[in-house]
Structures are given as C-alpha cells and as structure tokens.
Amino acid sequence: MTPRVLDRWWLKAAAQGVLAAAPGAAVLDDRLRRRVRAPRLTTSYFRSKWQHVEAHLRATGREAGTGLPDSRVVELGTGWFPIVPLGLALHGATVVTIDRTAHLDPARVRLTMQVLSDLEASGQIRCAAPERLAQLRELLGDPGARTARQLLEPLAVTPVVADAQALSGVPETHGADLFVSNNTLEHIPADVLGRIFAEFLRIGSPRARMSHYIDLADHYAGFDPRINEFHFLTLTPARWRLANNRLGYQNRLRLSDYHRLLREAGWRVSGQRLTSRSVRQLEGLELVSPFDAMSAEDLLVVKAHVVTDRRA
Ligand SMILES: C[S@@+](CC[C@H](N)C(=O)[O-])C[C@H]1O[C@@H](n2cnc3c(N)ncnc32)[C@H](O)[C@@H]1O
Numbered sequence: 001m002t003p004r005v006l007d008r009w010w011l012k013a014a015a016q017g018v019l020a021a022a023p024g025a026a027v028l029d030d031r032l033r034r035r036v037r038a039p040r041l042t043t044s045y046f047r048s049k050w051q052h053v054e055a056h057l058r059a060t061g062r063e064a065g066t067g068l069p070d071s072r073v074v075e076l077g078t079g080w081f082p083i084v085p086l087g088l089a090l091h092g093a094t095v096v097t098i099d100r101t102a103h104l105d106p107a108r109v110r111l112t113m114q115v116l117s118d119l120e121a122s123g124q125i126r127c128a129a130p131e132r133l134a135q136l137r138e139l140l141g142d143p144g145a146r147t148a149r150q151l152l153e154p155l156a157v158t159p160v161v162a163d164a165q166a167l168s169g170v171p172e173t174h175g176a177d178l179f180v181s182n183n184t185l186e187h188i189p190a191d192v193l194g195r196i197f198a199e200f201l202r203i204g205s206p207r208a209r210m211s212h213y214i215d216l217a218d219h220y221a222g223f224d225p226r227i228n229e230f231h232f233l234t235l236t237p238a239r240w241r242l243a244n245n246r247l248g249y250q251n252r253l254r255l256s257d258y259h260r261l262l263r264e265a266g267w268r269v270s271g272q273r274l275t276s277r278s279v280r281q282l283e284g285l286e287l288v289s290p291f292d293a294m295s296a297e298d299l300l301v302v303k304a305h306v307v308t309d310r311r312a
Contacts, residue, residue, distance in 0.1 A: 053087030077184030
C-alpha cells in the first residue's frame with residue numbers, strides 16, 4: 001500500500017524522520033519533549049509497567065511481594081521513567097539499567113518515585129524491601145538530591161549510559177543473575193540484538209536468566225486508527241526504509257526471529273506468555289516478503305514475554 005500524504009501514521013513517520021536526520025537527534029528529541037511539556041506519568045501507564053516488574057519476579061520463580069535479595073539485575077533500555085528498575089530494587093535487587101542515550105533527568109526520576117510512593121501508600125502495588133521504600137520517601141523530601149544518579153543510587157539502582165553490545169567496561173553488570181528489557185527489543189536491529197544476547201551470556205552468572213517484554217505490533221497503529229497492528233508487514237523494504245527512522249526504529253522481527261537469535265546466541269527459551277490477534281486481522285493485507293511466507297501463528301503475536309536460560 002502506498003502511503004497517502006495525509007495518512008496520520010505517515011505524517012508521524014515523516015516528522016520523526018526529519019528530526020532523526022539531525023545530528024544528535026536523540027538528544028534533540030529529548031530537549032523538545034522537555035520544552036513541549038512537563039513530564040507526565042499516568043498511574044495506568046505506571047501500573048502497566050509494574051506488571052512487568054511482577055512478571056520478571058515470576059521469571060525468577062518468585063511472586064510479587066516476595067524479595068529478590070542478593071540478586072543482580074541488568075535492564076536493557078532504561079528509557080524515560082525508571083519504573084521497572086525501581087520496582088525490582090524495591091524487591092531487594094541491585095539493578096544496573098543501561099541505555100545508550102541519557103534520557104533520565106531528575107524531574108522524571110522524582111515523578112517516578114512519587115507515583116510509586118503514592119500507589120504503594122494506597123495499597124495498589126506492593127514492595128518487598130521496606131527499608132528501601134522508607135529511603136525513597138526520605139529522598140523525595142531531600143532537596144539536596146539533585147541529579148538522577150543521586151536519587152537512584154541510594155536505592156541500589158545505577159543508571160549507565162553505554163551500548164549493551166560491549167559491556168567489558170561496565171563491571172557493575174558482570175555476574176548478573178537476571179537480564180530484563182521492557183518494550184525495547186523491537187527497537188533494536190537484529191544483528192545488534194544478536195550481539196547483545198551474546199554479551200549477556202558472556203557476562204552473566206552461571207545461572208543467568210533473561211526476561212524480555214516485547215511489543216511486536218506496528219507502533220504507528222497507535223497514531224492512526226486507519227491502520228492495524230500488522231500494517232507495517234505490507235511495506236516493501238524500500239518503503240519501510242522511508243517510514244522507519246532512528247528515533248522510532250522498529251525491526252519488524254516476528255517471534256520466530258527472536259527465538260532464532262536467542263538460540264544462536266546460546267540461550268534456550270524456557271517459558272513464554274503470548275498475546276495474539278485473530279487471523280481476521282490479516283484479511284485484506286498484502287503481506288510482502290519475508291512475511292508472506294511466515295505462518296499466521298507467528299505473524300499474529302503482538303506481545304510476548306519471553307524467559308530464557310543458558311543452553312546446557
Ligand atoms: C523504547 S525505549 C525503552 C523504554 C523503557 N524500557 C520503558 O519501558 O519505558 C528503548 C531504549 O533502548 C535504548 N537502546 C537501543 N539500543 C540500545 C543498545 N544497543 N544499548 C543500550 N540501549 C539501547 C534506546 O536508547 C531507548 O532508550
């Protein structure tokens with residue numbers, strides 16, 4: 001399907017593409033976001049990420065509300081609000097969260113901590129490390145804690161700006177028991193993902209596990225009600241190159257691709273929970289190669305929580 005000039009998804013892609021072409025695009029994008037509005041974090045968004053915290057805990061064999069002491073966790077792709085790293089730290093873990101771009105700022109971190117504190121106080125979420133929760137509340141009232149790092153490090157969360165493909169220079173990540181990601185893998189090219197999975201295997205503890213939340217749907221569908229979550233599978237590589245850009249990059253990988261990359265890097269999928277759509281969603285779509293040769297079962301997965309162990 002040729003994009004029409006006024007298609008909403010196409011306008012979004014074009015505007016983001018122009019910004020992405022500028023030098024230092026990610027930093028520029030962050031500055032624009034800060035200018036346009038103060039950080040906003042809804043409780044429903046927070047709670048959706050808290051479900052990831054609980055799923056990562058379950059991936060280690062624990063339930064929400066039970067602790068994760070003596071565990072070292074590495075998160076790939078911090079993003080803008082450190083909900084999952086704080087959630088795991090408030091269950092007793094030591095967390096290193098890595099992003100190749102420094103999105104965190106004190107206002108976003110404080111807002112995350114405030115929402116966490118409020119939801120816990122109203123009984124909507126549970127934590128298992130009361131001393132860390134008390135410290136979080138103390139930090140919220142401390143005007144001296146001015147940087148994202150000063151707010152997070154007392155709570156056992158270390159933010160690191162680094163490329164996860166090469167972590168030799170980040171010793172805090174070595175020996176990790178758990179590697180997690182949240183809505184991040186779909187934004188990373190396949191070859192880079194392969195190198196990240198191999199690096200995690202190399203630096204992880206002998207009993208290391210991974211727990212990844214992946215969103216496999218076309219993210220442009222969230223901006224344009226006229227397209228569905230599989231629309232991007234109808235765009236030829238040349239058209240997709242025009243629509244895809246560094247800022248909102250989507251790799252279009254399907255579940256079987258992730259399984260292959262994990263296997264090739266030395267990991268074994270030991271559990272997964274999938275959300276799939278009805279086959280009717282593919283009706284009328286002219287899928288392009290390689291998607292036209294894939295099974296509907298594979299194509300229709302839109303969300304996946306994948307847990308892996310080291311291959312024996
Ligand atoms: C969609 S955002 C993360 C969202 C966040 N985890 C959340 O749940 O809100 C994906 C992040 O992955 C980061 N990223 C992409 N490739 C990376 C790499 N090779 N190493 C480290 N971070 C990377 C990007 O900079 C971006 O901030």
